[in-house]
Amino acid sequence: MSGPLEGIRVVEMGVWVAGPAAGGILADWGADVIKIEPPGIGDPARMFQWMLGGDLPFNPVFENDNRSKRSIVADLRTREGLAIALDLIKSADVFLSNIRPAALARLGLDPDTLCERFPKLVYSIITGYGLEGPDKDKAAYDIAAFWARSGIAHSLTQPGSHPPHQRGGMGDHNAGLAAASGICAALFQRERSGRGQVVSTSLLREGIYTLSFDLAVALRYGVPIQVGNRKTMGNPAINNYADSEGRYFWIVGLEGERHWPPLARAVGHPEWIEDPRYKEPRERAMNAAGLIAELDAIFATKTREEWAKVFETEPDLWWAPVNSVDDVIADPQAMAAGAFVEVPDGEGTTMLPATPVDFLGTPWAPRHMAPAHGEHTDEILLELGRSSADIDALRERKIVA
Numbered sequence: 001m002s003g004p005l006e007g008i009r010v011v012e013m014g015v016w017v018a019g020p021a022a023g024g025i026l027a028d029w030g031a032d033v034i035k036i037e038p039p040g041i042g043d044p045a046r047m048f049q050w051m052l053g054g055d056l057p058f059n060p061v062f063e064n065d066n067r068s069k070r071s072i073v074a075d076l077r078t079r080e081g082l083a084i085a086l087d088l089i090k091s092a093d094v095f096l097s098n099i100r101p102a103a104l105a106r107l108g109l110d111p112d113t114l115c116e117r118f119p120k121l122v123y124s125i126i127t128g129y130g131l132e133g134p135d136k137d138k139a140a141y142d143i144a145a146f147w148a149r150s151g152i153a154h155s156l157t158q159p160g161s162h163p164p165h166q167r168g169g170m171g172d173h174n175a176g177l178a179a180a181s182g183i184c185a186a187l188f189q190r191e192r193s194g195r196g197q198v199v200s201t202s203l204l205r206e207g208i209y210t211l212s213f214d215l216a217v218a219l220r221y222g223v224p225i226q227v228g229n230r231k232t233m234g235n236p237a238i239n240n241y242a243d244s245e246g247r248y249f250w251i252v253g254l255e256g257e258r259h260w261p262p263l264a265r266a267v268g269h270p271e272w273i274e275d276p277r278y279k280e281p282r283e284r285a286m287n288a289a290g291l292i293a294e295l296d297a298i299f300a301t302k303t304r305e306e307w308a309k310v311f312e313t314e315p316d317l318w319w320a321p322v323n324s325v326d327d328v329i330a331d332p333q334a335m336a337a338g339a340f341v342e343v344p345d346g347e348g349t350t351m352l353p354a355t356p357v358d359f360l361g362t363p364w365a366p367r368h369m370a371p372a373h374g375e376h377t378d379e380i381l382l383e384l385g386r387s388s389a390d391i392d393a394l395r396e397r398k399i400v401a
Contacts, residue, residue: 003028021173025176039401051237122186126179152166152213180304232289249320340352
């Protein structure tokens, strides 16, 4: 099970999450992803092992985005180290990086230079704010460009409250998925034209696209959608409620005429279907605060499991539990949907989240856990034609590790 990208070689100079996430997706899909890391700590995401405060010899954040890759350590500040990188890029189909463009340019690894030198190369760059504009060289983690500046955090902030904190890597992983899909489109076009191209995405663009429902409305209507407040939702049939144990679930009754009657029956009030206060969507919206308060009191009388049995009697009552991370890991549907994957790890396997696309004709499977820093340096240099003596000399001078 090698995946649809078997035979594609990717050279990744990725740091932290966004670039490695894109490379990790391509590796899952079968590409040979060679990760160039600097001497010392390497990809700074290797520090998550200590940053998260764990005392176990694992680094789940790094492992998740870097499985099935090969790692080579080369000091690109040296002529010999940069020559190794260029030899790798020459042999590659894709060059992928989320290092700032100015830093890449100082090494001669900017898009113009590499695409002129290697016309068939697909050059993928992930930035914070894009390749043009006054902030094109500005540094950004995803919490800055994706979460804060794109409008997402503000759109999730209740009046009088503070903006919510983003979970780790949300924007990075979205940007990585966008980059991987763009790379595949560019590879497809190369099959037709014989030429590569630059493929770019940014954390800001990904955040704006994530919020595009709101932004499209604002652009067309001239006013933004108000921040949702569960106590006054205009459609009480699409709202979250708590059970008798304080565990939340979401009722998903977007279509009022279809979804309101089964909700009314499920909570034991079939008379509400014809009640003039609630019969039509407009009336339910006008009386939403009172109706939601009544529903809150009713839902607080049973556990979520008990409500699930009630909801099963109404095929048009759609709902979902508000799961904790532990709930997700134990959810049999998440497992059945392929959300987790067993990664070969020595004599056993380690379970990690799966990348979110499957191919029934060319199924993929992870090949091994994330590489140690420079684990494949010798192997890769030998493939490039360096002799064992050459490698020893490079290592002696600390150009490779």
